[in-house]
Structure formats: C-alpha cells, structure tokens
Amino acid sequence: MNALANMAAEVPENPLIPPIPELVIGLIAFFIVFGILAKKLLPNINRVLDERRKQIEGRMEEAEALQAEAQQVLADYRAQLADARHEAARLRQEAQEQGATLIAEMRAEGQRQREEIIAAGHAQIEADRNQAAQSLRQDVGKLATDLAGKLVGESLEDHARQSRTIDRFLDELEDKAASDATKAEAGR
Amino acid sequence: MSAETMLAFETDCHIFSGCGFDAPGLHNFVFKPLFTVGGFEFNKPMLLALLSTGVVVWFFWAAFGRAKVVPGKLQMIGEAGYDFVRRGLVYDALGKKEGEKYVPFMVSLFFFVWIMNLWSIIPVASFPVTSIIAFPAGLALMVYVLWVFLTFKKHGFVGAWKNITGYDKSLGWVLPLLMVIEFFSNLIIRPFTHAVRLFANMFAGHLLILMFTVASWYLLNGIGFVYAGASFVMTIVMTAFELFIQAVQAYVFVLLACNYVQGALAEHH
Numbered sequence: 001m002n003a004l005a006n007m008a009a010e011v012p013e014n015p016l017i018p019p020i021p022e023l024v025i026g027l028i029a030f031f032i033v034f035g036i037l038a039k040k041l042l043p044n045i046n047r048v049l050d051e052r053r054k055q056i057e058g059r060m061e062e063a064e065a066l067q068a069e070a071q072q073v074l075a076d077y078r079a080q081l082a083d084a085r086h087e088a089a090r091l092r093q094e095a096q097e098q099g100a101t102l103i104a105e106m107r108a109e110g111q112r113q114r115e116e117i118i119a120a121g122h123a124q125i126e127a128d129r130n131q132a133a134q135s136l137r138q139d140v141g142k143l144a145t146d147l148a149g150k151l152v153g154e155s156l157e158d159h160a161r162q163s164r165t166i167d168r169f170l171d172e173l174e175d176k177a178a179s180d181a182t183k184a185e186a187g188r
Numbered sequence: 189m190s191a192e193t194m195l196a197f198e199t200d201c202h203i204f205s206g207c208g209f210d211a212p213g214l215h216n217f218v219f220k221p222l223f224t225v226g227g228f229e230f231n232k233p234m235l236l237a238l239l240s241t242g243v244v245v246w247f248f249w250a251a252f253g254r255a256k257v258v259p260g261k262l263q264m265i266g267e268a269g270y271d272f273v274r275r276g277l278v279y280d281a282l283g284k285k286e287g288e289k290y291v292p293f294m295v296s297l298f299f300f301v302w303i304m305n306l307w308s309i310i311p312v313a314s315f316p317v318t319s320i321i322a323f324p325a326g327l328a329l330m331v332y333v334l335w336v337f338l339t340f341k342k343h344g345f346v347g348a349w350k351n352i353t354g355y356d357k358s359l360g361w362v363l364p365l366l367m368v369i370e371f372f373s374n375l376i377i378r379p380f381t382h383a384v385r386l387f388a389n390m391f392a393g394h395l396l397i398l399m400f401t402v403a404s405w406y407l408l409n410g411i412g413f414v415y416a417g418a419s420f421v422m423t424i425v426m427t428a429f430e431l432f433i434q435a436v437q438a439y440v441f442v443l444l445a446c447n448y449v450q451g452a453l454a455e456h457h
Contacts, residue, residue, distance in 0.1 A: 015214060015217060015321060015391065016321055016384070016387075017321070018320075018322035018325040018326070019320075019322050020322075021228060021229065021234070021322075022233060022234060022237075022320055022322030022323060022326075023322040023323075023325060024326075025237055025238070026237050026317075026322055026323040026326040026327070027326045027327075027330070029237040029238050029240060029241040029300070030296065030297070030300050030326070030327060030330070033241050033245060033296045033299070034292065034293060034297075034300075036245050036248075037244075037245075037292055037295060037296045038292035038293070038296065041249060041251075041252040041253065042252070042270070042291070042292045042295065044252045044255050045251075045252040045255045045266070045267065045270060047255075048252075048255040048259075049267075052257045055257060
C-alpha cells in the first residue's frame with residue numbers, strides 16, 4: 001500500500017505543536033483583516049451610524065416641535081371656541097333681556113293707551129250724561145211748569161220762585177238717585 | 189483534503205472486497221505544499237487563511253466601503269453582524285465606554301475565525317483552517333499579549349501581579365495556595381485552553397465529517413449500502429451541526445477574549 005507508507009511518513013508531528021510558518025501566515029492574515037477594518041471600514045460605518053442616529057434624533061425633535069405646535073393650535077382653537085360660546089351666550093342673554101324689556105314696555109304702553117281710551121270714554125260719557133241731564137232738567141222744568149200752568153189755569157207769576165222750586169225738586173231727585181247708586185254699589 | 193482521502197474516493201476499496209477501512213486520522217491534517225518559495229512551503233491551510241482574509245475584507249468592503257445612511261441589503265447584513273459583535277460581545281463584557289476601543293479588534297477576530305471555521309463545509313475547500321493549531325494559537329497569543337499588556341498598563345507592576353494572582357488578604361492562609369493556582373491558571377493554562385478549545389472543536393468536527401464521508405463510500409457494496417445510506421445521512425447531519433458549531437466556537441473565542449480584556453481592566457480580579 002503506497003498510501004499507507006506515504007501516510008506513515010507524514011504523521012510524526014504532534015497536532016498540538018504549532019508549525020511556525022502557519023503561525024506567521026495566520027497572524028499576517030488576521031492583521032490584514034484587522035488593519036483594513038479598523039482603519040477604514042469600521043470608522044466608515046461608525047460615521048454613517050452616527051449620522052443616522054443624528055438624523056433620527058433630528059427628525060424626532062422636529063416631530064416633537066410639530067406636535068407642540070399642533071397642541072398650541074388646538075389650545076388656541078379651544079380657547080377661541082370657548083370665547084365664541086361665551087359671546088353667543090352673552091348675546092342671547094342680552095337679546096332675551098332686550099326682548100323682555102320691549103315686551104314690558106309694550107305692555108305698559110298698551111296698558112296706558114287702554115287706560116287713556118277708557119278715561120276718554122268715561123269723560124265722554126260723563127259729558128254726554130251731564131249734557132243730557134242739563135237739557136233734561138230744562139225740558140222737565142219747562143214741561144212741569146207748562147203742565148202746572150195748564151192745571152192751575154194761569155201762569156205762575158214768580159218765575160224765580162218757580163225755578164227755585166223746580167231746582168229743589170230736581171236736586172232731591174238727584175240726591176235720591178245718587179243714594180240709590182251708592183246703595184247699589186255697596187250691595188254689589 | 190489530503191491526497192490520501194482523495195485516494196479513498198478514487199479507489200474501488202469497499203467493504204466485503206477484502207479491502208481494509210482506511211480510517212481518517214492525523215494524516216488528514218497534514219498537507220503537501222502547494223508550492224515552495226525559497227524553502228517556504230505554502231500549503232492549503234495557508235491558502236485558506238489568506239482566502240479568509242479576502243472573504244472578510246471583501247464582504248466588509250462591499251458592505252461598508254460606501255456606507256450610506258439609508259443602507260442597502262449588503263450594508264444591512266454587515267451592520268447586523270457588526271452590531272452583533274459590538275453589542276452582544278464587547279459592550280456586554282466591557283461596557284460601552286471602555287469597550288469602544290476594542291470593537292474593531294473583536295469584530296475582526298470574530299469574522300476572521302468564523303470564516304476560517306466555515307471552510308470546513310465549503311466544497312473543494314472542505315477544511316477548517318482552525319483545526320491546524322498554529323492559527324488559533326497565533327490569535328490566542330495575540331489576545332494573551334494584549335491581556336498582559338493591559339494588566340500591567342492599568343495596575344502597574346505590583347498591581348498587575350496582584351491582579352494576575354488574585355491577591356486578596358481576607359483569604360488568610362489559603363492565599364498562597366490560591367495565588368499559585370491563579371498564577372498558573374491565568375498566565376499559563378488560560379492561553380493554552382483558549383487556543384485548544386477552538387482547535388479541538390474544529391479538529392473533531394472535521395474528523396467526524398471525514399469519517400462519515402469516507403465510510404459512506406467504503407460501505408457501498410452489496411448489503412452494505414444500507415449502512416452507507418445511514419452514514420451518508422450522518423454526513424449531512426454532521427455538516428449542518430458543524431455549521432452551528434463553527435459560529436458558536438468563533439463566538440466563544442471572542443467572548444473569552446472580551447472576558448480576558450475585561451479581567452485586565454477590572455479593579456479587582
């Protein structure tokens with residue numbers, strides 16, 4: 001077996017004893033990796049990572065600022081809304097008050113006009129009544145005198161006396177009517 | 189793969205044909221030089237080590253060479269890997285402030301070791317560079333030198349020895365014993381285990397894959413094809429497992445490096 005002989009020739013080494021050439025090559029290989037990574041590539045990526053972090057932080061700050069602004073706007077808007085509500089309430093209140101005053105005024109005016117009309121009516125009635133009473137008195141006096149003249153057959157000579165008698169008679173009548181009215185009112 | 193294993197595939201040496209099983213062994217880790225320059229023998233593991241450098245540098249150059257704030261796909265992957273080592277290993281062990289200085293070293297170490305391990309399952313290459321003790325030993329030596337340097341720089345001569353020997357008065361009579369143990373553990377055994385841990389894992393993994401691969405071929409005769417099938421399945425399984433172990437070992441190697449640096453910088457050991 002050629003292979004076996006070959007094998008035997010190549011196995012004398014202890015696998016735990018490091019051969020120097022491999023050791024050197026291994027270290028060189030590692031230091032190439034270390035050198036390139038440490039000098040160029042990792043600083044490269046660190047710079048980029050830092051930049052990214054800053055950008056993210058920057059964006060977060062921006063977002064925070066925007067949020068604060070939005071909240072400010074919202075607060076303003078709410079304050080304005082509250083003001084508007086107060087204003088509206090105040091206006092409504094005012095309108096109500098004004099309306100109430102207006103109604104009261106109109107009512108007072110109406111009352112006054114009604115009373116005026118009533119008073120005017122009463123005065124008119126009084127005047128008419130007085131006038132009627134006046135003419136009635138004259139007519140009644142004349143009629144009574146005429147009647148009495150006809151009955152007696154002569155005209156009564158003393159006109160003044162005659163008119164006094166009639167007046168007295170009429171006053172009595174009036175007094176009686178007045179006392180009747182008082183009685184009626186008291187009885188009502 | 190060494191010339192011998194190639195022979196195992198090329199021959200018609202199978203079970204039941206009176207041919208013995210040519211088991212993989214140490215000879216699979218010895219390579220004939222690809223070429224020789226003035227007595228310097230350049231072999232396959234060296235080539236793969238330099239290729240590892242090429243792969244790592246090429247990848248990070250492609251990813252970070254023209255890094256942008258809005259990353260491309262490759263940059264995103266690179267950033268994920270970079271961040272994994274930076275945050276997951278360095279910041280974790282050393283803190284952000286102390287650790288920043290060591291990030292490039294640890295990142296280089298992780299990816300370099302990982303790619304060297306990864307050759308194990310890459311067809312044609314199919315050899316983990318770190319299963320040659322010289323490569324992990326070189327890297328472990330570097331970490332060791334860094335550790336010693338930092339210890340003396342940080343604590344001064346006496347302080348450094350106190351740090352290395354775990355000096356602590358409150359221990360009383362146990363102290364001398366402890367100092368001796370700590371001295372040997374930190375100064376002599378630790379760099380050795382640091383290198384061997386990586387080496388042995390890759391060595392064993394490669395041997396396992398080789399074993400199942402060679403066996404699959406060797407068993408392929410008559411009823412043996414059932415065993416060959418089982419062996420072939422195991423080859424696939426072990427390959428997948430190795431993929432995992434390679435990453436884990438690279439991680440562990442760098443994790444330990446971080447811990448050693450942390451130990452050197454710590455006030456009390």
